[in-house]
Amino acid sequence: MHPDQLEPALAALAAEHRLRQRHALHSPQGPRVNIDGRDYLAFASNDYLGLANHPALKRAMQQAIEQWGVGAGASELVAGHFAIQQQAEAALADWVGCEAALVFGSGYAANLGVITSLVGRGDAVFADKLNHASLNDACVLSRADFQRFRHSDLAHLEALLQKTPARTRLIAVDAVYSMDGDEAPLRELLALAERYDAWLYLDDAHGFGLLGEGRGALVEYALHHPRVVYMATLGKAAGVAGAFVAGSHALVQWLVNTARTYIFTTAHPPAQAAAILASLQVMQQEGWRREQVQQHILTLRQFMQDKSLRLLSSRSPIQAIIIGTNEAAVGMAAALRERGVWIPAIRPPTVPAGTARLRVSLSAGHTAGDLAALLAALQQVAR
Template sequence: MTHAALTRLQGGLAALQADHRERRRRVLDGTQGAHVTIDGQRVVSFCSNDYLGLAADPALVQAAHAALDECGVGAGAAHLITGHHRFHEDFEAAFARFVGKPAALLFSTGYMANLGVVTALLGRHGEVFGDKLNHASLVDAAQLSGATFTRYRHNDLAQLEGQLAASKAQDKLIVADLVFSMDGDTVPVDALLDLAERYDAWLYLDDAHGFGVLNDGRGGLTERARASDRVVYLATLGKAAGVAGAAVAAHQDVIDWLIQKARSYMYTTASPPLLAASLLESLRQIAAGEARRAHLRSLVVQLREGLAGLKYGALMSSGTPIQPLLIGNNAAAVRLSQSLLQRGLLVPAIRTPTVPAGTARLRITLSAAHSADDVARLVTALHAGG
């Protein structure tokens, strides 16, 4: 006999399916890339965050192979016991130098980094001010911190200033994605820093989708933000960097505090050292990767020009590799995604609750591994209605 709680779960699953919001995992065979085998079908993938094509880059693969003989597979312990390998230490130092901050700390995932940083910097006497389009991990971190959580309309700095001015909190933290993952637009870094300085707040910027891509590869920080002691910067390392994990860069005392207080860093086994060795090579590739970035920018221009005047949808405003095609209706977005898949083009349909109701979209993500022919093929298929 089925118990009541399971019955409610089953009803919830049925409701998701009826509203075209059910998600299913696809199975990848082989390496990540622009052309992949998913569920046994060879497709051109426009849904990976591997923006520079480094996930299967031979130099990174070789770095991992070489590290295996020196460090094995597992870290064996938490960083604060015996899990902190020389490769971790070397990567943190190299990352801090690369992004122009005094020190850095390597976390196993971006989600863990956001949980660790926000909860370590604030407690119940603090207040978090978050953009309404922030990633779920930043929302969860704010809620778990015990601080007051105040959200402001997307990039609405006038509303944010009013909230900061009214706050009586002992500690304040402004937190925002640097590139917003579902819209592809960016945050006004220096304008946020102005507010942080005016109201004595920390500024925490999650650059999951800008690191490796924007500017010279160092991400979306301005020079002023690099020099500011109140700016804490996060870069995800499983996207453009092609590996895994996340690094937080900040003032040395901030990093020392995180080592002591960030529970998602303290109380988990360290990531495999071979990943840190691969990340060291990834940094070298990113630093020397202007040709990749130039090609990627050319693909963005090609896509936007090619889809101008599309009859049933329009690209949202974005100069990044994230190019969302607004459809509106969940069912229509799913149908278009499925039609493209039949043509060998993998483009995901993004629906509520990931995006607001009525703004379902195809989230096209471009990579330096794509060719101009790949993008032309997608443009042709979209003009044909999928």
């Protein structure tokens, strides 16, 4: 874009109610936050289990800083792989039932690094239309033939697979879709991957910590298979930061040697690994957190049954209320903020045009009283 075009382009976004602004958070992440100097009851974070400010995670990180310091200094292949990082990767692999795991700086970096290391020119990659932007970027940058199939449409995907001449194929999907909250037909997708000799790349950013008693979609649907490459983020239900990819020893060794977003970046702080280990321990010991989330989901969905607002079908903590126009969604979010409730208005290009929405994100940190306050605010605003 030419420098002279920046201001007009920003003005155009504002006119379409698509201009986004950052808001200053003056508190730890949690169900109650202080944003721009005002207190809110928040339903915006992906901190599904309420671990982002958990005492055990904070304590583990503080102690690790004393032992391991703050920075890593360089990439792990250059300056060394912290022993505590190795311990965290082994624990993650064990938690999801895989041979090995590799931690990345973010889910975006994991998707980009893994997909571009497995497919390239002359190969083909098939992606669900509602995949996360990071998956789409990874598919484009892989330089493979990039084909998108209609959302969870197995027949459309199979038709595309039948036509491809590519020797190496990869199917990429979200386990739980971040803006709708629905789930991919994973068993059926694996059957197609077997039939058409393809990898199945599974982005479980919003299922890890919740599905499969916290072990994720891989365990929930018994998907352990040499064709499956599993990725989960650690900054959502796990309450920390980063992401990991799990699979066979050979797969992880291949990624260590070829995944550019792993090789050509400074390693993450070693204290992050300590927090990951603490998070896994809490997930294992405090199953009531997942039960609490499920109760909140049931409460919200029962309330919405006889309301005029359109709630998408989802058994996940992601509960999307479709509003329609950008202006209406922004106005509704503003009306909720006036009542002390923070829910983001999600607009294009994150979601398709005409489906702007309120994305309600539920957490184990919310109480029954918090849900009652949310429902009262929604009732008022809907009128």
